[in-house]
C-alpha cells in the first residue's frame with residue numbers, strides 16, 4: 001500500500017474530529033488507536049472491495065474460534081506500512097508501541113483457534129480466496145490471575161479499546177430460527193490483509209441481537225410469522241466463548257451458538273448465490289466449506305434444510321452438501337468428540353434434526369453396516385460420524401495423527417472410504433511468528449538470504465551455509481530478547497529472572513495429557529538434587545510456564561497451584577535460587593506468546609505420545625531458533641524429520657510403547673523402585689506445600705490411585721525425561737548448542753501455514 005504521511009495524518013485528524021471531538025494534540029491513547037486504525041481502513045477499502053468481487057471458487061472456513069491476537073501491528077506489517085506509520089506518529093510526538101496495551105482479540109481457546117487465525121493470514125498472503133466465519137463473542141477467553149497460587153477467572157472485555165478493525169454490515173443481517181425464538185444475526189466483517197500483495201480476505205463474525213429492534217420491512221417473506229423475542233436471550237447467545245479446550249460440554253447454549261453461526265453463514269451465502277442467478281445444484285463449484293472440528297458440523301444438516309426449503313429433494317441436497325463440506329479432526333481424545341442428546345437437539349432444532357435423520361437413513365440405504373457405522377444411535381447424535389459420512393475429505397493435522405485416525409479412531413470409516421482421508425500438517429504464519437515478534441533476527445536473515453523467505457519459508461534452508469557466520473548475531477539477539485522478556489516478567493509477575501539463565505519454556509493450555517505435571521516433577525527433582533548436593537554445577541535455569549486451565553477442570557487447576565507452590569519454594573530458597581527460578585506467568589495469550597517464543601532456549605513439548613494431534617507452539621519455537629525437548633508426538637515427529645533428531649532432545653515412550661503398556665501399567669512398580677520419584681510425589685501430601693483446599697492431595701490420588709492411575713504415564717516417562725532434560729541443560733552455552741538451535745530455524749520451512757493452506761487448496765478445496 002502506498003503511503004503519504006501528510007494525507008495519513010490528515011485522515012487521522014479528521015477521524016478524531018468526527019468520532020471523538022478532539023485533535024492530535026488532545027487525543028488520548030484509545031482515541032488515537034481508533035483513529036489510526038480507521039485511517040488505515042479508509043486506505044485499504046478499495047483493495048478489500050476488489051477482493052470480494054474476485055471471480056472463482058471460494059472456501060469458507062467455519063470455526064467456533066478465531067484466536068486473532070492483536071491486529072494493529074500485524075495489519076500494518078502486512079500492508080507494508082509499519083515503519084511509515086511509526087514514523088508518521090513519531091513526527092507528531094506519538095509512539096506506535098503505546099498500542100501494545102490494546103487488548104488481544106481472544107475469541108478462541110488455544111491451538112485450534114490460533115490455527116484458524118494463521119490460516120486466514122496465510123491464505124490472504126498466498127492469494128487464496130478463503131474467508132472465515134464465526135461468532136463475535138462479547139467476552140472472549142477469560143483473563144487469568146493468580147490468588148494464593150490458585151487460578152481466578154475474570155471477564156475478558158476485548159472491546160474495551162473499541163473495534164476499529166471491524167465493519168458492521170447491517171444489510172447482510174438475517175434471522176436464525178430456533179423452536180422457541182427467532183434471533184437476528186448481524187455480521188461484523190474484519191479485513192484479513194495478505195502480506196504485501198494487495199489481497200484482502202474477510203473474517204465474518206456474527207453477533208446476535210433481538211429481532212424486535214430490527215426493521216421488519218426488509219424481511220417480506222418472514223412478515224407476520226416472526227416469534228416474539230426475548231431481548232435477554234437474544235444477546236446471550238454470543239455473550240461468551242466456552243472456555244473448554246478439547247472437552248465436550250453438552251450445554252444447550254453452546255448448541256445454540258453453533259447453530260446460530262452456521263445458519264447465518266449459510267443463509268447469507270445461499271442468498272447471494274441465488275441473487276447472482278445461479279443454479280443451486282452448482283453450489284459446490286462456487287463454494288466449499290472447511291469444518292474446523294465438530295463445532296460447526298451442524299452446517300451439514302442446515303445446508304440440506306435450506307436447500308430443501310428451496311425445493312430440492314433430500315438426495316439432491318445431500319449430494320450438494322457432500323460436494324461442499326470437508327472436515328478437520330483435531331483430537332483423538334474421546335472426551336472431545338462432540339455428541340448431542342437427540343431430545344435436546346430435536347427439541348431446539350426440529351427441522352435440522354430431520355435432516356440428520358435423513359443422513360442416518362441415507363447411510364443405511366447405502367448399505368453400510370449399522371453396527372459399525374452410525375450417526376444417530378442410543379439417543380445420541382455423533383457429530384464426527386455425521387461429518388465424516390457427508391464430507392468429501394477428512395483430514396488429520398500431522399502425519400502421526402492422521403495415521404492414528406486411520407488405524408484406530410476412525411478405522412471403520414477409513415476402511416469404507418480410504419480415499420476420503422488425507423493429512424494436512426498444521427502450520428504457523430511466519431509473519432506474526434518471526435517477522436513481527438523477532439524483527440532483529442528477521443533482519444539478520446534478510447541480510448544473508450534476502451526477503452524471499454517471508455512468503456516462501458522453505459528458503460530458510462539456504463541459511464544453513466551461513467550458520468557459523470550468523471551465530472554471534474543469533475546469540476546476541478536471543479540474549480536481548482531474554483532481557484526484554486525478563487523485564488516484562490518482572491513488571492507483570494513481580495518475579496526476577498536473571499537473563500543469563502537458561503530459559504526453559506512450557507506454554508500451552510493446561511491439560512493432563514500435555515503433562516505440565518511431568519515438568520513440575522523434574523523441577524522438584526533438580527531442586528532436591530541441588531539442595532542435597534547430589535547435583536553439582538547445575539546450569540542456572542529459569543523454568544517458565546504459561547497456561548490457562550478451563551474453569552471447571554479440577555486437575556488442571558490443581559497443577560497450576562502445585563507449580564506456583566514450587567515457584568515459591570524454589571525462588572525463596574537462598575541456596576537454590578542462585579541456579580534455579582520458576583515462574584508461572586499469568587494470562588498467557590497470543591501477545592505473551594510472541595514475547596516468549598523468541599526468548600526461549602528450550603521448547604517443552606512433552607505430551608504423552610499419541611495424544612497431541614499436532615501442536616503449533618512447537619513450530620513457533622522452532623522458527624525462532626529453539627531446540628525441542630519433547631516426545632515423539634504430533635508434529636514433533638516431523639520437526640525431527642526436518643531438523644534432525646540429533647538437533648533436538650527426544651525422550652519417552654513412543655505411541656507403540658504407550659499402546660503396549662497402557663492397559664497393564666501400574667505406576668507403583670516404578671514409584672517403589674524410584675525413591676526420588678516417591679519423594680517428589682510425597683510433597684503433594686506431606687505438608688511441603690500449603691494445600692488448604694486439598695487440591696494437591698487430589699493430584700496425588702490421580703497419579704497413584706483410582707480407576708486408571710497415572711493415565712498419562714508421567715511416572716513411566718519420568719526417568720527418561722530427567723536424563724534427556726539434564727543433557728540439554730548441560731549442553732547449553734556451547735557453540736554446538738546454539739548451532740542446533742539455528743539449524744532448527746533453517747529447517748522450519750515445512751511448518752509455514754502458507755504450505756498448509758496450499759496443501760488444503762491442492763488436495764481439498766481446489767480454489768484460487
Ligand SMILES: *Cc1c(COP(=O)(O)O)cnc(C)c1O
Pocket residue numbers: 109110111112114507508509588589590593614615616617618620
Ligand atoms: C500457539 C498457541 C497455542 C497452541 O499451543 P500448543 O503448544 O500447540 O498447544 C495456544 N495458545 C496460544 C495463545 C498460542 O499462541
